[in-house]
Amino acid sequence: MKLLTTPAEALEWSRRQHREGRTIGLVPTMGALHHGHLALVDDAAERTDSVCVSIFVNPLQFNEGADFDSYPRPIDEDLAACEKAGVDAVYAPTGRAMYSSAFETRVVPGTLAEQMEGAMRPGHFEGVTTVVTKLFTALRPDVAVFGQKDFQQLVIVRRLVADLDLGVEIIGHPIERDPDGLAMSSRNLRLTPEQRAAAVCVPRSLDAATAAARAGGTPDQVVQAAVDVVAAEPLARHEYTTVFDPRTLREVDQVTDGLRVATAVWFGDIRLIDNRDLT
Numbered sequence: 510m511k512l513l514t515t516p517a518e519a520l521e522w523s524r525r526q527h528r529e530g531r532t533i534g535l536v537p538t539m540g541a542l543h544h545g546h547l548a549l550v551d552d553a554a555e556r557t558d559s560v561c562v563s564i565f566v567n568p569l570q571f572n573e574g575a576d577f578d579s580y581p582r583p584i585d586e587d588l589a590a591c592e593k594a595g596v597d598a599v600y601a602p603t604g605r606a607m608y609s610s611a612f613e614t615r616v617v618p619g620t621l622a623e624q625m626e627g628a629m630r631p632g633h634f635e636g637v638t639t640v641v642t643k644l645f646t647a648l649r650p651d652v653a654v655f656g657q658k659d660f661q662q663l664v665i666v667r668r669l670v671a672d673l674d675l676g677v678e679i680i681g682h683p684i685e686r687d688p689d690g691l692a693m694s695s696r697n698l699r700l701t702p703e704q705r706a707a708a709v710c711v712p713r714s715l716d717a718a719t720a721a722a723r724a725g726g727t728p729d730q731v732v733q734a735a736v737d738v739v740a741a742e743p744l745a746r747h748e749y750t751t752v753f754d755p756r757t758l759r760e761v762d763q764v765t766d767g768l769r770v771a772t773a774v775w776f777g778d779i780r781l782i783d784n785r786d787l788t
Contacts, residue, residue: 510591511598513561515606519647522561522598527649531558535650535677537641540564540601541581542590545685545693549654550594552682556652562591563600563644565607569615569636575778581698600648607643616642616673621665624758625751625771626782637662638669645675654680658692660771660784661758684785686712692783704776707744711774711783714738718750718770722787728752728761731770731787739774746775752787764788 513519526533534553538546546562553560564587571577584601591599615635621627622634645653655663663681670677685693690712691705700708714735721734732750739747750772751760761768764787771784 510588510596512588513598513600514602516602516643516647519561519600519602520649523647523649526559532651533557533648534560535644535648535653536560536562537644537653537655538562538564539566539580539695540587541583541695541698542587543693543695543697545656545658547590547594548685549656549682550591550596552680553652553654554595556654556680557650559597560595561598561600561648561650562596563648565600565602565640565644567636567640568604568608569639570633571636572630572633579699581695600644607640615639616669618665618669621661621668621758624661624753624760625749626661626773629748629773634662634665638665641666641669642673642675645670645677650677652678652680654682656684657681658684658694658783660755660769664755664758684783690716692781694781696779696781699779700776704744704779707742708774708776708781710739710742710745711772711781714750714772714774715770715783715785718752719785719787722752722764722768722770726764728764731764735770735772739772744776748773748775748780 534557536549536553566580616638618634618638627634667679689709717738718731718735721731735750739745752770755769766788768787770787773782
């Protein structure tokens with residue numbers, strides 16, 4: 510397994526793969542790898558010849574400095590997991606390698622970034638689109654695999670690729686969940702045992718939303734069903750729940766086929782998000 514630490518090394522590796530006729534699959538991550546990430550690796554491996562995992566905790570997409578500082582960074586364990594999974598290369602640049610002291614260019618997303626996470630985390634998706642563009646230009650992947658847990662991010666990255674003619678096929682991999690239904694996330698590592706037990710209210714709130722939709726409820730009733738489940742958990746603090754069109758990401762005023770429901774819930778200073786197909 511090749512370890513790449515600068516954009517120049519990543520580009521050199523990418524060019525060599527393509528010269529040898531090998532397609533490249535990229536799995537962008539911020540590290541603290543879990544089974545969900547490794548499922549993305551398997552997905553990429555089924556579609557391409559060489560798989561690269563990027564590991565970079567991107568400061569541009571964090572709204573709180575404390576959140577960035579406390580984000581888990583078990584790099585040795587991550588590298589071991591990648592090698593065991595058969596990853597061909599890991600791109601793990603430093604912050605200085607990604608953003609020099611003279612860095613000033615940003616990639617600004619459009620209206621897709623104004624709802625949900627974008628409304629709650631100003632500037633977040635500008636950080637996402639900037640770092641994803643840098644990863645794509647350094648590694649020149651044929652395919653990139655993203656998890657559907659960050660559904661809004663997936664839609665925005667697809668728009669980014671289409672608008673800027675980046676030529677990367679974007680795959681949305683289904684959400685990987687623990688046996689109790691909680692969506693796998695690196696942030697789960699920061700939950701106390703009590704918070705981890707309480708966090709099952711997140712997927713259960715989406716269960717309640719789905720049941721309300723199937724019973725013919727309005728969007729407001731669907732949202733309220735989810736809110737009630739979270740409100741019953743003392744350790745949880747509800748931030749938002751929304752029923753939305755997966756193409757435009759806009760809230761809807763009636764429940765129809767093909768919609769999704771998304772939520773964000775706090776446990777102490779740890780914020781978890783989740784979503785699913787509603788109908």
